Amino acid sequence: MLTTSGSGLDPHLSPEAIAWQAGRVAAARQLPLDKVQALIDASTQRPLIGPPVVNVLTLNMSLNQLPSAPRNAQL
Template sequence: MLKQFRPAIAMLGLMTLVTGVAYPLAVTGVAQLTFPEQANGNLVRDAQGEVRGSALLAQNFEGDQWFQPRPSAAAFATVASGASNLAPSNPALAERIAKDVQRLVGEGVAPVPLQLVTTSGSGLDPHLSPAAARWQIARVAAARGIPANNLERLVEQHTERPLVGPAVVNVLALNLALALADNRAPIRHENTP
């Protein structure tokens, strides 16, 4: 019986080393050499070099002076990311969207872009359409006391046009540029230490 266990245990140990140690180290090494920015999470830094977040994750910004991302069904928590799992026919979803539309109509012009009242599949999508970002310009300009055309230029400068798919604006990058352009203190939001 020991003859049968010895090769099985040896193979288990070998495969554990190969698939659990050697392969992950090799993949990590190749990623660090070829795509270091992506391998480290696409971290976004402010003018002082402090990490303010990831370009891949939405964050909740407090206050009218900031562009707001899409709502998050997971309260912007990366551990519990995901959609609300409410069907389009669910009255709770319709009620939440109607409440959000009412709130947003009070601070902007109608119609409210759909992205500002619906969550993404992950609940952490960092991008908005340029139209959804532009829709917020009046509120942000009023809160900061700066001309709306300055914000329009900023949104245009931060509009990404991928090879495939629609144009998008990364809200974190836009807000960092806004803080820098407006000479305000570095961004502080609930996900920043």
């Protein structure tokens, strides 16, 4: 899961790296895992060239918009 980007500012992670953290985030935010997975799927981008990536910024913003979700657990 440890990778770098060319600029060091890339907001993307692989879907596998995000899935590895999803259970912890669901538990910390007291959300069902399937709800977190749905947000992950919605934040996944599939470029024409290269593997799918998840935009972590948009995913965290979506998580923060959920009602009564503690904001101490982000991906």
